[in-house]
Amino acid sequence: MRKTTTTTLAAALLAGGAFAATGGSAQADILFWSTQAAPVEETQAMRGQVLSGFEEAVDYQATDDRGPWLTRIEAELQAGSGTIGLLGALHGEFVSLSDDLVDLSDIELGDVTVNATFQQLGMLGTGEQKYLPWMQATYIMAANRQALDYLPEGADINALTYDELIEWARVLAEETGGPKFGFPAGPQGLKHRFFQGYLYPSYTDSAVTEFRSPEAEEAWNKFKELWQYTSPSSTSYGFMQEPLLTEEVWVAWDHTARLADAFNQRPDDFVAFPAPAGPTGRGFMPVIAGVAIPRTAPDTEAAKALAAYMLKPETQVATLRATNFFPVVEVDLPDDMPASVRLSGQAIARMANADDANPSLLPVGLGEYNGKFNQVFVDAFERIVLAGQDVRQVLDEQGETLRSVMQDSGAPCWAPDEPSEGACPVE
Amino acid sequence: MTAVTARETAVTSADIRKRGRLVFVATIIILCAWVLAPIYLLAINALSSPEQVNAFPKSFVPGFETDSIAFFMGFAGVARALFNSVLVAGITMALSIGLGAPAGYALSRFDFRGKDAFRIMVLMTRAFPLPLLALPLAVMFIRTGLDDTALGLALVHTTLALPFAVLITFSLFAGIPVELEEAAWTLGCTRLQAFYKVVLPLVLPGIAASAVFAFVISWNEVFAAAVLTIENRTLTAFLLQNINVSPMHLKFAGGAVLVVPALIFIFAVRKYLFAMWGIANR
Structure with missing residues (x-):
């Protein structure tokens, strides 16, 4: 008995020694450290179809968990030497790293035309190009075709209002034997983005300033009404494509990349359409991801070449196929794109070009307070909708929390709130 | 008269023993199910196609589709x-x-x-x-x-x-x-x-x-x-x-890929564990 244990241990240690001896040599790849395209299939596609075309070998590592992502890059910055060549993340995730990112304005992009608004965002309020826009997405609605039969009289699916959506959800719940509207309110769900970028802008034309206004109260009461006809399993949903595919849910709101599987697996059974509109317009929130280079990158020139490669039209189309995030440069999409691209692309265009379109930005300038900011909305949702507490009281209390978050972070207002001097106020 | 009483007593004590045994067996079954049911579900879902994983009601027989597992084996x-x-x-x-x-x-x-x-x-x-x-x-x-x-x-x-x-x-x-x-x-x-x-x-x-x-x-x-x-x-x-952000069928397959090596290891060292319990019983 003892002998086998000792032998096993010896073997393990021996292997360890042998491994340590060989481990150090193979480290020429550019490390692409990303928070995007984390689902395994997307990671696989990024490696196999997008980055394989680059002249040098790229090690693409994606994690959905911001903790390790940020801790690792912070450690490298503090230690003053690193292995990460290129960072890929959302706009908001770069903000706290701003001082440690290399200026990218000297990258030669050739005849590529980058979306000017996004490029401006990438300067993070400084005079330098802190990150280059990489890809974009947004949140839309999806429905099973069966649900279309229950649409309220006179409602146009491409120009729904919140009242019509509630009515639709009510009819579905009453006539199909159970609630058929689904909402990603689970731990992995993106519910806070719905409140920040859809519900609030649609009712108050604001996400921060009017947080506790009477209009906000109305918005929450509308959402409570909708919640009555929402599938109770919603509190466990992360990606709405799954309940849509199992038909537990017929109508849902989610991120385009989180609906893509449903569109791709059964393109004929689903429709994509714009988010509903409220009294102050059709609120929606584009998501922008970018690439940046930390000052500790082992080979800045190679990393810059990779960043330029990511913006080439062919790479952007390949990225769209791999991740369902749309290009940020001018590009003609080929005809053979997957169903999800066709369906969501149409819905996004309708939403962005609607007369009452009211786009809002992802929170800007919050840095490390991003999580707390989101938590204000999540807590308000849990207290008002799940716990049934008094709307006025919850908004007053959460409004105080929001005010202190804004003051601590010092972030000025972003669209659709009016620009402010200093920290964005909560009225 | 006395004989009858004796027989009745014998019957009840045998009855009690039988019931005790029933409880014992039931407990064992519950404990085994506690451990085995999740592993079984993991196994059948890992071995099913995406459609079967998303389908409802669930089948209790695996579809023996190895695509999901193969995906992980091919994952660089x-x-x-x-x-x-x-x-x-x-x-x-x-x-x-x-x-x-x-x-x-x-x-x-x-x-x-x-x-x-x-x-x-x-x-x-x-x-x-x-x-x-x-x-x-x-x-x-x-x-x-x-x-x-x-x-x-x-x-x-x-x-x-x-x-x-x-x-x-x-x-x-x-x-x-x-x-x-x-x-x-x-x-x-x-x-x-x-x-x-x-x-x-x-x-x-x-x-x-x-x-x-x-x-x-x-x-x-x-x-x-x-x-x-x-x-x-x-x-x-x-x-x-x-x-945790991947589609359901890949979650199951990935879960299986993570669990199986640990299971194999514990299986390999099980005799030491059983021996320890032997000491505890003595």
Whole structure:
């Protein structure tokens, strides 16, 4: 008995020694450290179809968990030497790293035309190009075709209002034997983005300033009404494509990349359409991801070449196929794109070009307070909708929390709130 | 009359024994189901096609579609990550037993100043959450060159596993009467020989159990592994952060890929574990 244990241990240690001896040599790849395209299939596609075309070998590592992502890059910055060549993340995730990112304005992009608004965002309020826009997405609605039969009289699916959506959800719940509207309110769900970028802008034309206004109260009461006809399993949903595919849910709101599987697996059974509109317009929130280079990158020139490669039209189309995030440069999409691209692309265009379109930005300038900011909305949702507490009281209390978050972070207002001097106020 | 009563009594006592047996069997079935049902569900879903996984009601027979599993086998770097995981867990096991068992022995056999304080302090390494420790650790590792090595990560995991190794081995050694050792000394053994020939065979199963525990702690740890390794990722760090945002069928397949090696390991060392329970029953 003892002998086998000792032998096993010896073997393990021996292997360890042998491994340590060989481990150090193979480290020429550019490390692409990303928070995007984390689902395994997307990671696989990024490696196999997008980055394989680059002249040098790229090690693409994606994690959905911001903790390790940020801790690792912070450690490298503090230690003053690193292995990460290129960072890929959302706009908001770069903000706290701003001082440690290399200026990218000297990258030669050739005849590529980058979306000017996004490029401006990438300067993070400084005079330098802190990150280059990489890809974009947004949140839309999806429905099973069966649900279309229950649409309220006179409602146009491409120009729904919140009242019509509630009515639709009510009819579905009453006539199909159970609630058929689904909402990603689970731990992995993106519910806070719905409140920040859809519900609030649609009712108050604001996400921060009017947080506790009477209009906000109305918005929450509308959402409570909708919640009555929402599938109770919603509190466990992360990606709405799954309940849509199992038909537990017929109508849902989610991120385009989180609906893509449903569109791709059964393109004929689903429709994509714009988010509903409220009294102050059709609120929606584009998501922008970018690439940046930390000052500790082992080979800045190679990393810059990779960043330029990511913006080439062919790479952007390949990225769209791999991740369902749309290009940020001018590009003609080929005809053979997957169903999800066709369906969501149409819905996004309708939403962005609607007369009452009211786009809002992802929170800007919050840095490390991003999580707390989101938590204000999540807590308000849990207290008002799940716990049934008094709307006025919850908004007053959460409004105080929001005010202190804004003051601590010092972030000025972003669209659709009016620009402010200093920290964005909560009225 | 008396005969009848006697027979009735006999019947009831047999009846009670039968019922007791029923409860016993039912408990065993529930306990087995508790462990086996999730593994079974994992297995059938990992072996089904995406449509079958998303379908309702669920089938209890696997579709024997190996696409999802094959996806992971073809996922760049899985084999290497698996090797790293086993390596890190192996080193963690060796270090935590190599350091923990002597500490446990000392705690059980000797009186020294600060013994009680030591027993509490050894638990303190668990008091700080890893996300808090990971940043300074990573900075230090990058500076010293331990960054991205199996040994560096194993050191962190050993810190996590050590309190359990010390406390488990302490109670093991405390359960062996010191008289046994003393008897060996009177028969001519040195202190070391007495330990080797008398105490060690008795505690070996228990030590194996705490080694398994150290292995599992290392195998399951994600945060430190995700921050401290880049090229030499462990399987858990490699897959876990990506699986929770992947489609259902890949979650099941990835879960199976993570669970199966650990199951094989525990199966391989099961006889030590059974032996330990044998001691406990005696």
